[in-house]
Amino acid sequence: MFDYTATYTDQYQITMSQVYFHKGMKNETAIFDYFFRKLPFEGGYTIFAGLEDLLKAIENLRFDQKDLELLEKEGMDQEFLDYLEDFKFSGNIYSAKEGDLIFPNRPVLSVEAPIIEAQLLETLTLNTLNYQSLIATKASRMRLAAGDRKLVDFGLRRAPGTGGYAASRAAVIGGFNSTSNVRSGRDYNIPISGTMAHSFVQRYDEEIDSFRDFAEVRAHDCVLLVDTYDTLKSGVPNAIKVGKEMEERGEKLKGIRLDSGDLAWLAKESRRMLDEAGLDYVKIAASNQIDEEVIKSLLNQNAPIDLFGVGTSLVTGRPDSALDGVYKLSYANEEPRLKLSETVSKINLPGKKQVYRLFNEDGSFYGGEVVALADEDDFDIMVHPSDPKQSRILTEFTKEPLLEKVVENGKRISIPRATDEIAEFSRQQLEKLPKEFKRFDNPHAYKVGLTKKLKELRDSLVHRHKERV
Amino acid sequence: MFDYTATYTDQYQITMSQVYFHKGMKNETAIFDYFFRKLPFEGGYTIFAGLEDLLKAIENLRFDQKDLELLEKEGMDQEFLDYLEDFKFSGNIYSAKEGDLIFPNRPVLSVEAPIIEAQLLETLTLNTLNYQSLIATKASRMRLAAGDRKLVDFGLRRAPGTGGYAASRAAVIGGFNSTSNVRSGRDYNIPISGTMAHSFVQRYDEEIDSFRDFAEVRAHDCVLLVDTYDTLKSGVPNAIKVGKEMEERGEKLKGIRLDSGDLAWLAKESRRMLDEAGLDYVKIAASNQIDEEVIKSLLNQNAPIDLFGVGTSLVTGRPDSALDGVYKLSYANEEPRLKLSETVSKINLPGKKQVYRLFNEDGSFYGGEVVALADEDDFDIMVHPSDPKQSRILTEFTKEPLLEKVVENGKRISIPRATDEIAEFSRQQLEKLPKEFKRFDNPHAYKVGLTKKLKELRDSLVHRHKERV
Known part of the structure; x- marks a missing residue:
């Protein structure tokens, strides 16, 4: 994996920290919230991914000698450099569970720490969570389209550099079965799979000889x-000839792969030919410019495809390419903090907060969440963040808090979870989400409301700032 | 940086190698060509980037103990594992110069090596070159739009995970001045810069106090x-108040940054206010959803912006998100090799090749290149790859070979080049390209032709394969 050091960040995080340091604020507690504003792919939900990688990186985050030499060269003073040399994260982190569904404009993860430490985590947090959540969400859409057919990540060659390493992990969290990416398979304990390349066939004068050699060495x-x-x-x-030869040796051809042309038609014709030869157990894999829309279209045409290999569209998360997650200060200098904006929805939520999910009586998701102040213990109404006329009584719902403390005083306190465990959790959560929210076209809008107290706090801070200007 | 090991690859590279190994082909020489088919962003050129990183990774590429344990668990046999344990690249690599302009359907880099070694480099090569070339090209478009204004990479937070590390490098190769990404700045020796965040201002009760503290600690x-x-x-x-206070101390406010709203209008108003206060030396920086089209639009409106901070669109290379580079076998088993396709342009060029760029008498680019067989020493005509009616006599042009040997018998023989040197070379090359090819809308199409010998070889192989089918 990448050898993160504390300079894996934007320069201003360090220069602002230098100011905090020299202005006597280094021990002041701050709270920053990670959240996003817009659901990717015009979809109805986002899958939260990247947390385990982030927590591991934070636990070991230090300025190494090369970092310190660079910062000295950049003109940082010795006193501050001495402080950075001893830097390690000592604060608390509250987070949604990795694999859970997350929605716009409510905290997904909150960092509560001395302000310099919290500031220095910003870029790493955004970099890790934005990308993995985007890819897990993209993968999840393909899973919805593919039903119970196999999905394999073939993306490393078109992945954004080493970003491909974590993309394979995020793909599995979103519902992929395996990856062709051996290194990620190794480190994240993800099933690895693959087929053969054109170059292998080209190496031989006769196609069938390439098939025979492969079948001999890789019979299983x-x-x-x-x-x-x-x-x-x-x-x-x-392939049929070789499949029959394998039968004679007591072996079984596992599959064929189609990688060009009209996949629907070729799959049907290939299936027919295989079946007629008695090779009905041989699977058909398809690749080449696959995404959720292509999968849907192929299956609508009843293409007998058992496995989809997906590359570019998965690992780039196109057409969106990025989740717009941000990391905003909500508490500092012993007071809740606000950033104004002309757009009400861009004004952040001040103070230390908790998020509650609403459940129907049968345990399914109602399709809404309430953001509350962390110390509120009782509320029975949620209000719309910007429309004062909209509110909802909550007495009919069960509420479940979503942010749990995962790091305390710099120490990881939640139990690390394996990739397959996170994937299974994610699958279960998505099952609880009513299908209207999972529709590709104009999905239902999940409601994120505020408690009255939180809204009052926000509005009073807005008022105070506007008066001052 | 990322600790590449030889499992940073697709599973099939290893399984195909296993077949080559057991079928007695491990010492057979193969040639693979890296090339791409479609210019990104509907533009007229691509900037070649990623070579230095790739060569460094290849030089050190080994299967480590964890890799070997995994492959054993995956069922690879001991004899083959023993071979992999000793794996290191021992072949030759021929490459275009990093930073040069590259065009579709002609080799950019060729690997000539024992077939297993060449195969095992495929995914790493594609992963590294596809992404960095895409980002350098995107950056170059913003440079064309921005003229001599400063361009700063702010992308790490929205970058595709650790892909952001190399993105900052590629941005500089494409013409960016600096990056906010400290770690990349450190490792690639790229200028680092930054401003301040909203959180810093929010920390204070009064905006001006945040400005004063920052100006005091970061006066320079x-x-x-x-x-x-x-x-x-x-x-x-x-900002004006603090700028005047700095003047009194003999210091100078460097700039202000706009990050929301109508950037053209706000820049003009801010410029007027600053100038009226005698702060005409204070620069204006703008950020927020910048890309080449936004830069063009802002400058068309005469927005007095001195610096653009660019994030998401740069590091994701959207809307394209990936360069479609491929790595195709062109020689093996002592013969040129071919992959057929229904589309003529997708048929690869067989054999060992060289690429020649055509220059006008004045040293400018003619706008075309010829792909020749490596052992051709004399040709004076180029033919269209698929249209037999089109050809061009070459006697009026100077020809320059573009692929140079950079690795020989596994040893790097070209001198490693620093990022700024590559960037400067790229700038010079782009200057030599006539402006019609640099237009954003419907740019001139750069010609890539073949020598007659190469075309005859390709056509004869196509014929032979079609006859067999």
Whole structure:
């Protein structure tokens, strides 16, 4: 993995810290909230991913000698450099569970720490959570489209550099079965799979010889790529020949892969040819520019595809390419803090907060959450963040707090969770979300309301700032 | 940086290698070409970036103990594992110069090595070059739009995970002046810069106090963010006050930053206010959803902006998100190799090749290149890759070979180049490209032709394969 050091951040985090340090604020407690504003892919939810990686990075985050030398060269003073040399995170982190569904404009993760420490985590937090959450969400959409067919991440070659390392992890959290990315499979304990490349077939004068050699050495895991010369005239007939030869040896051809042309038609024709040859157990894999819309279209055409290999659209999260997560100061100098904006929805929520999810009586998600002040113990109404006429009585719902303390005084206190465990949790949560929110076209809008107390606090701070200006 | 090991690859590279190993092909020489098919951003050129990082990674690429344990668990046999334990790249690499302009369907980099070694480099090569070239190209477009105004990479928080590390490097190669990303600045020796965040202003009860503290501690590098409460009523007036106070101390306020609202209008008003206060030396920086189109629009409106801070659109390379680079086998088993395709432009170029750029008499780029067989020493005509009616006599041009040997028998033989040197080379090359190719809308199409010999070789192989099918 990447060897994070504390300079994996924006320069201003360090210069602002220098000011805090020299102005006597270094021990002052601050709270920053990580949240996002817009659901990606015009969808109805986001999958929260990246937390385990983030917490691991924070636990070990230090300025190393190279960092300190650079900062000295950049003109930082010795007293501050001495402070940075001893830097390690000593605060608290409250977070949603990784794999859970998250929604706009409510805290997903909150950092409560000496202001310099909290500030220095900003860029790392955004960098890690924004990307992995985007990719997990993209993967989840493909999972919704693919039903119970297999989904394999083929993205490393088109991934944004080493970002591809974590993309494979996020894909599994969002519902992918496995990855072709061996290194991520190794480090994140993700199932690894793959087929063969055109180059392998090209190496041979005859396609069938390449199939035979592969089937011999990789008999237990043999998926043959059939489109190098001509899918139906050459690739599939040769795969069938080799499949029958494998049967004679008591082995089984696992699958064929289609990687070009009209996948729906080729899959149907290939299926028919395989079945007619008695190879009905041989699976059909498809790749080449796959995304959730292509999967939906192929399955609507009843294409008999058992496995989709997805690359570019998965690891780039296109067309959105980035989740717009931000990290905003909500408490400092012993007071709740606010950033004004012309757009009400861009004004942050001040103070230390908790988020409650609303459940129907049968345990399903109602489709809404309430953001409350952390010390509120009783409220039975939620109000709209900007429309004073909209509110909702909460007595019919069960409420469940979503932010749990995962780091206390710099020490991880939650139990680290494996990737497959997070993926399974995510799957269960998505199941509880009513299907209207999972629709691709104009999904239901999940409600995020505020308690009256929080809204009053925010409005009074807005008023105070506006008066001053 | 990332600790690459040889499992930073797709699973099939290893399984195909296993077949080559057991079928007696491990010492057979193969040639693979890296090239791409489609210019990103509907532009007229691509900037080649990522080579130095790639060569460094290849030089040190090994299977470590964790890799070998995983592969054993995945069922690889001991003999092959023993071979992998000793794996290191021993072949040759021919490459275009990093920072040069590259065009579709001609080799950018060629690997000539024992087939297993060449195969095992595929994913790493694609992963590194595709992303950095995309980002350098995106950066270069912003440079074209921005003229001589400063461009700063603010992208790490929205970058695709650790991909952001190399993105900052690629941005500089494409023409950015500096980055906020301290760690990349440190490792790639890139200028680092930054301003201040809203959180810093929010920390204080009064905006002006935050400005004063920052100006005191960071007097030599003070850019004040003026939109936390109200840009023209509060931010700019407070920045002017602090600027005048700095003057009294013999210091100079460096700049202000606008991060929301109508940037064109706010820049003009801010400029007027600053100038009226005698602070005409104070620069104006702008950020918030900047890309090449926004820069063009702002400058068309004569917005007096001196510096653009660019985040998301730079590091994600949207809307394209990925360069479609591929790595194709062109020689193996002592013969040129081909992959057929229904689309002629997708058929690869067989054999060992060289690429020649055509220059006009005055040293400017003609706007075309010829792909030749490596052992051709004389040709004076180039033909269109698919249209037999199109050809061009080359006698009026000077030709320059573009692929140079950078690795020989596994050893780096070209001198490593620093990021700023590559950036300067790229700038010079772009200057030589006629402006019609640099236009954003419908740029001139750069010609990539073949020598007759290469075309004949390709056509004869196509013919042979089609006959067989």
